Amino acid sequence: MFERVRGLKFHKKQDVAIVGAGITLFRRRMNETGKELSYYAVKQALEEAGLEIQDIDMVVMGSAPDAFDGIHMKGEYLLDGAGGSNRPYMRVFVGGGTGVFAPIAGYWHVASGLADVCLVITEEKMSSSHPHPQSAFKYIWDPILDRPLNPNLIWIFALEMRRYMHENNIKHEDIALVSVKNKGNALDHPAAQVAEKITVEDVLNSEPMALPVRRLDVSPPSDGASALIMVAPHIARQLTDEPVWVDGVGWSLDTTWWTNRDLYFPRYVAEAARMAYKMAHITDPRKEIDVAEPYDPFDYKELHHMEGLGLAKKGEAPILTREGVTARDGDLPVCPSGGLLGVGNPIAATMGVKVAELYWQLAYRAGKRQVAKEVTTGVTQAWGDLMQVGTVMVLSNKR
Amino acid sequence: MAVGKKKISAPAYVKGHGIEAEDIKEGKVTHVEDHTDIRYQFTAGQAISKFLNGLKEGKILATKCNKCRRVMVPPRMFCELCYRPIDEWVELEDTGTVETFSISYIDPDARPLDEPEIVAVISIDGASPKMGILHKLGEIEPDSVYIGMKVKAVWKPPEEREGMITDILYWKPIEG
Numbered sequence: 001m002f003e004r005v006r007g008l009k010f011h012k013k014q015d016v017a018i019v020g021a022g023i024t025l026f027r028r029r030m031n032e033t034g035k036e037l038s039y040y041a042v043k044q045a046l047e048e049a050g051l052e053i054q055d056i057d058m059v060v061m062g063s064a065p066d067a068f069d070g071i072h073m074k075g076e077y078l079l080d081g082a083g084g085s086n087r088p089y090m091r092v093f094v095g096g097g098t099g100v101f102a103p104i105a106g107y108w109h110v111a112s113g114l115a116d117v118c119l120v121i122t123e124e125k126m127s128s129s130h131p132h133p134q135s136a137f138k139y140i141w142d143p144i145l146d147r148p149l150n151p152n153l154i155w156i157f158a159l160e161m162r163r164y165m166h167e168n169n170i171k172h173e174d175i176a177l178v179s180v181k182n183k184g185n186a187l188d189h190p191a192a193q194v195a196e197k198i199t200v201e202d203v204l205n206s207e208p209m210a211l212p213v214r215r216l217d218v219s220p221p222s223d224g225a226s227a228l229i230m231v232a233p234h235i236a237r238q239l240t241d242e243p244v245w246v247d248g249v250g251w252s253l254d255t256t257w258w259t260n261r262d263l264y265f266p267r268y269v270a271e272a273a274r275m276a277y278k279m280a281h282i283t284d285p286r287k288e289i290d291v292a293e294p295y296d297p298f299d300y301k302e303l304h305h306m307e308g309l310g311l312a313k314k315g316e317a318p319i320l321t322r323e324g325v326t327a328r329d330g331d332l333p334v335c336p337s338g339g340l341l342g343v344g345n346p347i348a349a350t351m352g353v354k355v356a357e358l359y360w361q362l363a364y365r366a367g368k369r370q371v372a373k374e375v376t377t378g379v380t381q382a383w384g385d386l387m388q389v390g391t392v393m394v395l396s397n398k399r
Numbered sequence: 400m401a402v403g404k405k406k407i408s409a410p411a412y413v414k415g416h417g418i419e420a421e422d423i424k425e426g427k428v429t430h431v432e433d434h435t436d437i438r439y440q441f442t443a444g445q446a447i448s449k450f451l452n453g454l455k456e457g458k459i460l461a462t463k464c465n466k467c468r469r470v471m472v473p474p475r476m477f478c479e480l481c482y483r484p485i486d487e488w489v490e491l492e493d494t495g496t497v498e499t500f501s502i503s504y505i506d507p508d509a510r511p512l513d514e515p516e517i518v519a520v521i522s523i524d525g526a527s528p529k530m531g532i533l534h535k536l537g538e539i540e541p542d543s544v545y546i547g548m549k550v551k552a553v554w555k556p557p558e559e560r561e562g563m564i565t566d567i568l569y570w571k572p573i574e575g
Contacts, residue, residue, distance in 0.1 A: 027417035031428055070435055134509035143441040144451070145473055146533055148565045150507050155518050155533075158501030163520075166499070166546045193417075210518075211502040211541075255479060259520045259531040260471070263499060 013113040016106075017236035017243035018359045018395070020049025020229040023352035026193045026222040026344030029127040034069065035081025037225035038123045041352070042083045045119070045227035050239055056229075057115035059084040061091040062102025062122035064347040064384070067136035069128050082121045088114075095140075096297065096384025097251070098122060098348035100391035103355045104249045106230040107393075111246075116232040123225040124346035133221040140386055154218070156387050158210040160263040161300040165212065167264035168315030170303075172212055176203035177321050178299035179216050179341050185328055186338025188368035191352070193344035194220050203299075219297045222344035226352025228359070244362045247377070248282070248394035250275030258387050268390035269308025269381060276379070277310070280394040285310040285379065289394075291361050291371050292332065293354045293380040296339040305381055306334060308390065329372035336361065336371050347384070354380040355393055362397040446476045449488070451562040457554050459491045461526050469527045491525035493552040494573065498522050498531050502541045517541055521550060521570055537569030549573040 022044030024037050032040075038061075046053065061075050061082045071077045075091030082089070092098065092105045099122060106120035126133040137153035164170065177200060186195035198216060206215040236243035252271035255261060273285070282288045294305035303317035311332060312320050320326055326334035337343055337357040340350055358378045360366040377396045383389065422428045443451055446462065450473060453460035462485040463470050464478035470489060477484050500519035506512055517536040522529055536544060537553060550570040560566040 025417075029418045029420070029423075031418055070433060132509040134505075135507065138507045143439070144443050144447055145564050148563055149518070149533060149535060151518070151533070152503060152505050152507050152509065154505065154509075155501055155503060158503070159499045159518070159520055162501060162546070163499035208502070208504045208515075210505060211515075213501070257471075257473065257475075257479075259533050260529060262529050263520070 013111060015233045015399070016110040016246040017231055017233060018228055018246065019231055019236055019239045019243055020045045020047070020051070021352070021356035021359050022048065022227040023191050023356060024225050025191045026224040026346055026349070028193065028220060028222060030223045033081070034063070034074070034078055034123045034125045034225070037125065037223065038078055038081035038121050041225040041227040042119065042121055045229050049229040051117065051229060053083050056083060056087065056117055056119045058088040058109050058118045060102050060105045060109065060118065060120045061089065062093060062098040062120070062348040062351065063091065064093050064095050064098050064124060065136055065140070067129065067139055068124065068126050068133060078123055082123070083119055093348065094385050094389045094391065096295065096347050096350075097382045097389040097391040098384065099295075099350040099354050100380060100382035100393050101251060102348065102351060103228055103230065103393060104251060104391060106228065107246050107249050110230050110232055116235050118230045120228040120230060120351070121225065122227075122348040122351040124349045125223045126221040126346060127223050152210065154210040154213055156258065157298050157301070158213045160304075160387065161212055161298065163263040164300055164304055170315065170318050172204060173200050174318035174322060175300045175303065176200045176217070177318070178296065178302045179203050181321065181327060182296060182302070182335050182339040182341040184342070185336055185369070186342025189338045189343050191224070192338055192342055193222055195338060195342050213298065217299045219340035219345035222346035224344065224346035224349040224352065226349050226356055228351065228356060242363045242397065244359045244395050244397050245399055246393060247396045248276035248278070248280030250277075250279070250392040252390050253385065254388040256386065256388065265314060266304050266308035266383070266390065268388055269305055269383065269392065270310070272381070272390035272392040273309045273379075276392040276394050280396070282377075282394065286312070286332070289332070289377055289379050290373060290375040291336065291358065291378040292334045293337060293339070293358050293378070294334065295350070295354065295382045296335055296341050297345050299341060301383070302335060302339065305383065309379055309381060309392070311379075328369070331373070333371040333373070336366070336369050350382065354382055355395070358395050362395055446474045450474050454564070454566040455560045455562045457493070457557065459493055459523060459552075461489050461491050461523070461530075463487050463489055470525065470530065472523050472526045472530050473532060489525070491523050493554075495521040495523045495550055495570070497536070497544065497546055497548040497550060498529065499546060500536065500544050515541060517544060519570070534564070534567060535569040536571070538571035
């Protein structure tokens with residue numbers, strides 16, 4: 001066993017700032033190809049940053065399963081729309097976790113000094129596969145132990161939600177409040193797919209999918225793209241008076257044997273958050289975080305992930321939600337964008353309502369979605385693969 | 400860096416538009432149809448092969464790591480936590496406990512099922528705590544299932560077993 005040298009773990013060459021972001025509409029079907037959607041999002045991010053594609057040193061593309069598009073190795077297919085032609089280009093993907101993992105990869109490029117200006121682009125087009133994008137999810141299950149049982153992906157969420165409710169004595173009514181809040185928040189998002197004013201009763205009476213999961217507990221399949229511009233400090237200072245800085249990044253994967261762990265607590269998020277908080281020098285997230293964008297493809301998942309991120313104690317997230325703490329004008333606004341439940345869920349492209357939203361909130365550019373309180377630090381997170389990856393990013397507007 | 404509210408509106412976004420399924424059916428949208436045609440033959444591997452052969456004989460087999468003392472099911476050839484080879488094979492009971500469950504109304508393609516089915520994570524007696532497998536429940540009404548319920552495997556007749564996870568038809572509640 002070698003001797004570990006402490007203290008150099010998070011040594012980095014340079015700080016990393018976000019200076020621009022872009023997002024397309026999130027919709028079930030769009031006439032545009034994934035390349036075309038990527039192009040729209042990139043153009044918008046470049047415009048906001050005041051840059052041209054020639055200014056970009058490196059490109060990171062995030063897109064989740066190839067099976068959605070029926071195009072294997074789609075990183076190469078999406079290259080031109082992603083602005084990746086003739087420059088260093090890579091694709092990263094950890095399922096749903098990609099929405100925060102792609103900007104983490106962008107962070108490596110800039111922090112290491114390899115790039116001063118890095119474009120991060122995430123895209124997903126789920127509507128190409130028929131009869132349903134769920135059909136593509138058949139191929140993420142273990143082919144021998146799980147697939148002969150004809151599973152649907154919703155199963156694992158239902159199993160996890162039931163376990164979470166059981167362990168913490170939570171009622172479906174309390175969980176439904178998240179869907180009500182996020183779909184309501186999304187009314188102010190110009191890209192939103194399923195923004196609406198609903199009630200807890202609407203959720204509880206919606207069509208059963210895999211109980212306890214009902215239709216309105218779930219985010220919709222979507223098409224869309226989003227983009228971010230990440231730059232070195234000397235570039236950021238030239239481009240804007242309001243850069244938003246990456247204070248910490250973290251990621252972690254729990255075991256592949258998902259039926260071998262207790263499903264009531266997302267350990268993958270807790271581990272990833274530990275890494276990101278350590279790097280960002282955050283010791284008490286509940287006090288030090290002003291705004292949060294945890295991953296919310298299901299309403300219970302926002303609560304689950306708040307607890308994993310240390311924003312609430314185990315079983316406490318539903319109480320904070322009921323008391324209005326997580327509302328946009330609350331003490332700890334959670335998913336002020338409207339999240340995946342309200343804006344839509346184009347898997348990797350949800351970077352647009354997670355990292356990009358946090359950037360807009362911290363730059364005070366979120367318009368009608370701007371949270372009521374003053375904000376300096378925020379956390380965002382995504383989750384994916386076979387329910388096991390957590391990706392976390394801490395952003396701040398102070399230096 | 401100035402901190403405080405400023406009068407900046409929401410960022411501009413690029414307009415797109417949603418299209419309906421009918422638009423595609425009616426040919427209003429230019430598109431092509433394609434069907435990938437690939438077949439796969441997965442290898443079960445050393446550990447799962449033995450596990451599947453066990454199922455054929457009506458046995459649930461697990462592996463044991465003598466370092467962390469875990470009895471693991473589904474079995475593997477190495478302990479992923481200690482990162483060392485497993486030490487021995489053990490036979491488990493064909494009974495267990497429901498750790499969590501769901502009543503599913505949809506099939507793998509998200510199409511509605513005629514009859515809902517009950518799916519569960521069942522931890523197996525004789526293995527370490529929370530060592531569960533995914534499977535189905537039967538001979539019980541959806542309303543009667545609860546977490547912590549004791550269940551027993553219902554096997555296919557021996558001559559029909561083929562060395563698959565479906566050699567167990569489903570798990571039924573243990574009476575009393």
